[in-house]
Amino acid sequence: MLEDEQFGDPHVHAQSIVTDRGQLRAALTRALGRAPTLPATVVTACRQRRPVAMTSVLPERVTCLACREAAREAHLRAAEALEALEALEALQGLPTANSEHFRQTRRRALEHRDLARRLG
Numbered sequence: 038m039l040e041d042e043q044f045g046d047p048h049v050h051a052q053s054i055v056t057d058r059g060q061l062r063a064a065l066t067r068a069l070g071r072a073p074t075l076p077a078t079v080v081t082a083c084r085q086r087r088p089v090a091m092t093s094v095l096p097e098r099v100t101c102l103a104c105r106e107a108a109r110e111a112h113l114r115a116a117e118a119l120e121a122l123e124a125l126e127a128l129q130g131l132p133t134a135n136s137e138h139f140r141q142t143r144r145r146a147l148e149h150r151d152l153a154r155r156l157g
């Protein structure tokens with residue numbers, strides 16, 4: 038059930054977790070062997086519970102300023118963590134430096150940097 042205050046909220050929010058629901062659903066489907074039913078509401082980056090339809094994973098659609106700032110910070114932290122992992126693997130001289138895992142880590146870090154830039 039939605040609270041009254043939510044009906045007057047004109048903003049599109051960002052979800053509090055960095056991973057988007059499409060990726061989450063795909064990962065759960067792979068793990069469970071069937072498509073899960075996800076909740077109809079989510080916690081936003083500005084710490085409110087809102088219907089999924091009032092959120093977006095596209096930076097250009099997020100109009101809540103608190104969400105833009107919180108999501109930008111979350112994407113930067115995620116990029117830094119992935120880059121630290123990448124640097125650690127490179128420092129260790131692991132043969133994984135040219136592996137698919139290494140390339141995926143780099144690509145995901147760049148995606149988070151791009152999302153942070155679009156939110157800023």
Ligand SMILES: [Zn+2]
Nearest residue numbers: 050083101104
């Ligand atoms: Zn918000």
